[in-house]
Amino acid sequence: MKVVIMAGGKGTRISSVASNIPKPLIPIEGKPVLEREIECLRDQGFTDITLTVSHMADQIMSYFKDGSTLGVHIDYYVEKTPLGNAGALFKLYDSLTDDFLLLNADSIFDVDFNRFVNYHKEKGGLATLFTHPNNHPYDSGLIISDKNCNVLQWLTKEDTRPTWYANRVNAGLHVLKKELLKNYAIDPATIGTEGASGKTIKVDLDRNLLKPLSGTGKMYCYDSPEYVKDMGTPERFHAVCEDYRLGKVQAKNLKNKQKAVFLDRDGTINKYVGFLTNIDEFELLPGTAEAIKKINASGYLAIVVTNQPVVARGEVTFDQLEEIHKKMQTLLGNDGAYLDGIYYCPHHPHKGYAGEVPELKIDCDCRKPKPGMLYKAEKDFNIDLSQSWMVGDGENDIGAGKNAGCKTALIGTEDFQQDVTVESLLAFGEKELN
DSSP states (O other): OOOEEEOOOOOGGTTTOOOSSSGGGEEETEEHHHHHHHHHHHHHTOOOOEEEOOOTTHHHHHHHHGGGGGGGGGEEEEEEEEEOOTHHHHHHHGGOOOEEEETTEEEEEEEEOOHHHHHHHTOSSSSEEEOOOOOOOGGGEEEEOTTTTEEEEETTTTTTSSSSSSOOOEEEEEEGGGGGGGGSOOOOOGGGOOTTTTTBBOOOOOIIIGGGTTTOEEEEEEEOSSSSEEEOHHHHHHHHHHHHTTTTTHTTTTTTTTTTEEEEBTTTTTTTOOOOOOGGHHHHOOHHHHHHHHHHHHHHHEEEEEEEETTTTTOOOOOHHHHHHHHHHHHHHTTTTOOOOEEHHHHSSSSOTTOOOOOOOOOOSSSSOOOOOHHHHHHHBBBGGGGGGGEEHHHHHHHHHHHHHHEEEEEEEESOSEEEEEEHHHOOOHHOOO
């Protein structure tokens, strides 16, 4: 599969770090960021690479040459006139494979690309976006999708967004079909020339190619907790360098075993109000966001696993439950915290409720204290359950954790043979994650 890496940006925001070299050559722990990207790709079998270059192109070409010293083959497309961040794709059309990876040269990542590509092929769309939560969704572009991860809306920072939303942000890694380029009605020969308006004709990847695919059923998001961060500002650069020193970048690759803190919802994250059916009653407990930020910073995944029998009882629809979970993600995101996954059991074994949903009134494998939700997350995220925690406020939470082989922490005072007893989620974070 062809890999195209866009390496032509000027990097004006990070010029104070290194103004005399192009951004892709800025070193992360002694090695250029682009070299680290190429090594990650090479180690997974992606060796056919094209770099699109412009600003200080000679330095990049002189450093990497044909790529043979790194065990890859590198071609170059030199933009003598700025073409926009997707214009070069039209010039490269004949050399592209039917599916190809499109990446930015200013990101540090360690990603299981084969897993990403396989997902793209299973979905069969024109484009697949690598998406993840971040700690500032309120000022990031958002990807809105359905339950099948089909992208419905692409909201930029300037677009009006819903009151409550899932924390899902485009990370800048893409698998595309070259057929996508045919959807944009433009003569490739005109790109880079002066248009009727007197301005140079350029093609913007997001605005011209990807955002218009929203709602067409041809673009999907691939959610992953793996490490992907751009280093486009001095602050982000120094943060990325620190993460690399601490091993956080490499550890997040899903080829490696992950560890998680599984979290109950009601009474652990939000105030317990009995069966929560009204979104207006959802309120984070004091210290919850700070606690989850500790989980985020610790290297553990933060994953909610919650019994929601209100769905089977007919008191809340799936859509209403999803809206409650969007509120949870929005409130956490406003305070700089995020969840890597949310799993819920909609079943309930006891029948006889007015308005109940018969097909959900079953004795399932996912309702805590059974460990089904934890097992599903284990498969999805390659989790080592023996190195993970289950934190909750009830006997079912402790039972689920023990049944899955996790360490357990109870928020409360009772004795369910839990490993740790704490007074709050924040107290757990301060005790076990510092």
